[in-house]
Amino acid sequence: MSRYSDDALVLTLVREAGAVLDGLGLAGTFTLAELHTGIERRRGRPIEIRHHPMPPEGPHGLWVMGETADYVFVDESAPPLRRTQIIGHEFGHMLFDDRGDPLPGEPALHACARSGYDEMIEQRCEWFGTVVLQRLRD
Ligand SMILES: [Zn+2]
Numbered sequence: 001m002s003r004y005s006d007d008a009l010v011l012t013l014v015r016e017a018g019a020v021l022d023g024l025g026l027a028g029t030f031t032l033a034e035l036h037t038g039i040e041r042r043r044g045r046p047i048e049i050r051h052h053p054m055p056p057e058g059p060h061g062l063w064v065m066g067e068t069a070d071y072v073f074v075d076e077s078a079p080p081l082r083r084t085q086i087i088g089h090e091f092g093h094m095l096f097d098d099r100g101d102p103l104p105g106e107p108a109l110h111a112c113a114r115s116g117y118d119e120m121i122e123q124r125c126e127w128f129g130t131v132v133l134q135r136l137r138d
Contacts, residue, residue, distance in 0.1 A: 013124050017131035020095050029137040032084060039091055045069050047094075049087060051076040059111040061086040063093050070094065084136070085129040086112075092128030093121075 054075040
């Protein structure tokens, strides 16, 4: 892939992330709590965020789709800013509906590892997490 198309791809992903955030009815800047609530409202179910030890080789974040709630597990050893980005990344998977609805009685799992960054879905959510960081206010 040429440098030019890399840049074009990043621009597209950043714009897409912004449009999805605008679609939640969020202001230009928002708090992580506002984003959290907005996604819960969109999905009609609660999202629990848990800081948890993760193996150093990854994954750095996990999204577990339970029957009645979503759970986001974040690497507790990551620096605070990175943890926020990981939460944003997992929220991105939910908003882009990367894994559809959970099967009845069976939690589905989406694990995010660094080795997966090449995949389009992971790259898109990594940029989503970055855009979230840019738009967050205290
Ligand atoms: Zn991911």
